[in-house]
Amino acid sequence: MSTMAVDVHPPVWRRLIGFNLLTGVILGVGGWYVGWFGAHAVVAPSLSFFGDIDFNELSLVLAYLGGVVGFLTGLGFLNYPLARLRGYPSSLREKETQGVGRYFTLCTDHKVVGIQYLWGIGLFFFIGGLNAMLIRTELLRPAHQVFPAGTYLTIVGVHGSMMMGMMTSGILGPFANYLIPLMIGARRMAFPRIEALTFWILMAAGVILQTTIFWGGFPTGWTGYEPLNIEAYQGMDCYILFFALVGISMTLLGINMIVTIVTMRAPGLTWTRLPIFAWGVLSTAILMALAAPVLVCTLSLALFDRVVQTNFFVAAQGGSSYLYENLFWVFGHPEVYILALPGFAIVLEMLPVFARKPLWGYRLAVAGLLGVSLLSWFVWQHHIFVSGINGDLRPFYMLSTELISIPTGFTFICGMMTLWRGNIRYTTPMLFCLAWFFNFLLGGLSGVFLSDVPSDVTTHGSFFSMAHFHYTIMGGLVFTFFAAIYYWVPKMTGIQLSERLGKIHFWWMFLAFNSTFAPLFAIGFLGQPRRAVTYAKSLQFLNDWVSVSAFALGLSLLFFLATFVYQLAFVKKPAEANPWASRSIEFQLPSPVPVHNFDRIPVFSSDPYGYGEGPAPSWTPAGAPAGRD
Amino acid sequence: MAEPLASPGTGYEVLENEPPELMGRGLRVGTYLFAGGTAFFFLCFLFAFFYLRSLDNAGMWKPKGVDASIPWGTVIVALYVASALFVRLGLADHVAGRHREWRQKGVVALALGLAGLVVQAIGWSHQGFGPADGGFASVYFGWTAFLFLFVFGTMYWLETVFATSLRYRNTLTGQPAPGEASGDPDRTAHDIQDPLSLVRPGLEALSFYWTFLAGIAVLAWVLLYLV
Structure with a gap:
């Protein structure tokens, strides 16, 4: 009992x-x-x-x-x-209740926290998406029509901050929390209370950001640049507190993930047998644990300037706004990879399952993930090429930025070679993974224009750069987020999602996404700056096209939400334990997974990618009494 | 047919009695990582110090009269370092099985650390300049304020380790009532087998982190008071 x-x-x-x-x-x-x-x-x-x-x-x-x-x-x-x-x-668990x-x-059950994250992140992603719809509504006409300029800037800022802040945990929050202990044969995360804390801090942060509207909003966009920051209304404090809390949550989440993977792997799970998803989580978590403290500190200094009148960023009083710009991007560029790396890992995790082939170049893929993680520390000044940095520094940062395409390319090579001559099944998760190749390729190639100083001088601050990062972040992260939902939610909930509805969602979203963001490259080249509420009349057709496409994109997400809730709440079609015929250990467990994960701690004898190489691996029980790791 | 990895019928009792080594290992690795995060946090102040100093915008890096008091700074850092040293010595006692001596050193370390915080709070009001007086003043108040917060957190950690040692000083079997710290009076077993054995890894992790933080305090002392 x-x-x-x-x-x-x-x-x-x-x-x-x-x-x-x-x-x-x-x-x-x-x-x-x-x-x-x-x-x-x-x-x-x-x-x-x-x-x-x-x-x-x-x-x-x-x-x-x-x-x-x-x-x-x-x-x-x-x-x-x-x-x-x-x-x-010390104890590990709080008193836990059952039911909803x-x-x-x-709750200190990692599976509950994962599902909490899924709905919590989903809620704020939805709010951020609504803000995007408001932005595109305003841009239907070249002149002001719906919002005053200040309100428009606040909407842009809330949209950007919400997406960049909350979605940092978009994969690690729901999926890594839920799956990493299962994938490594553990019964819990290393620090279960901290795991729960990261989620609830994030929720508090999201609410604080929303209240900025009551305090005048903030004009800086998601970067919070000085000196605009210190001159802004009190709504700026909401932005600062939001992002600082997100930073704290990220730091703790990152540390917890690393400790879990390093110390809690089951017997036999050597580093070369670790699922590639776990490698992606590890690479991301390293960035989170080290970069997020820089964000917290930087925003704290901005808060000090606003509240206790320090002068870190006030040039006339011995400070410098460039100090903020530098410190912010020391965090900010690793942040981009905090968003992107989990997407890489999801794609590499799923391709072998749906191509029925072993993962090609496992070690190369790991090197790619870790290489991106390392190099992301040495590129931040490309964000301030046009802000008056020392010209002699530009070549170094241009080169280091372009260098990062090499480990990124490893992921592409490993993915493509895994697909080569594979027996590909075009399931919904697979379609989202394949879309990642297309989207991220466009995002990556357009990034070259922004890393090269001569072209960056022209395109910086324009809609071109906006198109670029939406292709990398939404095309890279959000598409793989949905791949993960369709792939793992049956395991998490015990309810199978409809393939037909999933494919409708995919094609609708994929076409609307590209129809929305591809024209923005042209709009950027034609000179429309970001964060401006008005634009040239000659750009109205393109902007209207983008707005209509964006509404279609929004509707595709509403379609997903409606069908997702409908299937979970009403259809409730029971999921098979292993609906994708995966060899990964989480799919060998019942759906949904019992509270204790494993009756006995498993013993690993191979990696999970040996498709076509004989029978599935067995996880021979260790023989130790239940309860012992 | 292989034995299933899990069956839905099994309940929470499987989770009880986890060997404490696992948590101990996690504590150590977690502390190293937290120290890494702390280093990156304070690197911002290091960067700000040298960056603003080299720019000296408007000649306001360090206006006349803005000099941090060396005696105040020395006393504060000396108290921090002494506290960290006593934790180290206490750990050595604990390892050697001299638990009474560890507790004595632990309470001294706690007192020294708290004294450092009090002196820091008083010291701020006796510096003769405020946070608005230029770049150096900003870095000074920002760095010392956050150091204060981190030290405060470390003192909390020290207190918890000390308090557990003190509360169960006469317990030989290492079996306090199950669920005492979990808020669950119905619990009949510990989720960590012999949770008191975690005092040692906790103390080791604490000692490492406090020494690390004291090192940051020494660096701050050199830059903010001596340079």
Whole structure:
């Protein structure tokens, strides 16, 4: 008999009392007001020796921090630290409930956290997408028509920040949290509470960003550039807090992933047998653990400038806005690969399954992933080619940026060679993977124009660069995100998704995506700058084409959402344990996976890509008593 | 037919009694990585220091009268370093089985670290310049403020390790009541077999991190007070 299972079902009102999302929201609102009034009543007098403090800014910042603390307290995140403070020993798990309720509270089951991430990230991705629709609505006409310029900039900023901030965890959040312990033969993540914390911090961050509209918004786009940053309304504080919280979440998520993969692999799972998805997660997690702290620090300095009047980024007072630009992109370019690398890994993980061939060049693929991860640290100044950097530095950063195409090319080679003479099955996940080749190739090739100084001088800050990064991020990350959904959600939920509806979604999205973003290259070459609410009349036809295509793209995502919810909530077609005939270990488990993952810790004897090389590997039970790793 | 890897019927009891070595290993590796993240965090201040110093925009890097007090800085860093040293010595005692001596050194380390934080807070108000007084002042207040936060967190960590040692000082079998720290009074078994044995790896990880952080404090002292 399970010691943790809850057999009795108390009434709903009773289940609402305790540490859960409802309590978190109530305490979050309370914490917000405590922070707001506490800043004026207590903090302001005690910091008077500092002199020039903007107490309105300080109050807002402390209000949001109070809100976050209250929210996490309500969810139960302070219970364990307080118990430890009183000397109680370490433990791994919180009291866990069954049923739907566990998705609305602190849960230390990695599979629950993965599904929480899937819906949480999905919600904010949906909001970010709605912002994109508003942007394209405004750009239907060359002159102002719907929003004032400031509001338009805020919408652009929220869209960019939401997508770049939340989607950093778009793959690692739902899929790595859920799958990595299964793929490496473990029963949990290394730090289960931290795993849960990363999710709930991210949700708090997303809400904070949305509230920027009540404080005047922010004009800087997702980069938060100085000196615009320090001159902006209080809505800028929401952006800063949002991204700083995202940075904290990313750091903790990255560390947790690395520790899990390094220390918790089951016997026999050597580095050369590790699934390529796990390598991709590891490469990404290294960037997260090291780059995200730079983001947190940089944004904290920006906050200091705004609140306690430091001068890190104020040139007239001994600072420099270039300091911000440099520090931001030290994080910002690895960030691009934090978004891209999991997509590489998903494609390489799925191709052998649907081509029925072993992964070609496993070690080359790993070298490619790690190579991108390493080189991404040495390219950041190509983002500030036209910002007045020392001209002598340009050739180095141009070269280093172009160099990164080599390890990226490894992924392409390994993917293409895996497909070569394969027995390809055009399933929905496979179609999304194949689309990645097309999209990312266009994104990568257009990136060459932005890494070369002469062409970057012309295209920088135009719609050309916007088309480029949408091809790499949406074409690279979001398409593989959907591949992952169609591939792994049957395992995660035990419910099979319709292939027919999935293929309709794919073709609709693929065509609308390319129809939306390909013309932006032309619009950029013709001189339309980013983040401008008006444009030349001669560009209206192209812009209208893009807007209509964008609406079609939005509708394709709505179609997905509607069919996805419909199938999960109403159709509920049971999924086979191994619907894709995969040799990977997660597909050898029941669907959905039991809470303990494995009855006994498995022993690995090969990698999971030996298609056409004899029978599937067996994971001989170690023979150790249940419960021992 | 191979034995199935898992069956839906099995419950949470499979998760109980995990050997503590696994968590201990995770603690160590996690701490190394966290130290790496911490290094990248403080690298921003190092970069800002040299970057703004070399630019000296508007001659405002370090205006006249903006000099951090060396005595204050020395006392603060000395307290941090001494605290880290006592944790190291305490770890040596723990490894040698001298648990009473470890606890004595642990409480001294905690007191020294907290004293360092108090002196830092007082020191800020006695510097004779504020955060708005140029580039150096910004770096000074930013760096020391974040160092303060990180040290505060480390003191929390030290307190938890110390408190567990103290609470179970007379427990020989290493079996406190199951679920004591998990908030689950119904739990009948530990999810970590012998959770008290984690005090050692916890202390090792803490000692490494606190020494690392003290190293950053020494670097800050050299740059912010001496250069």
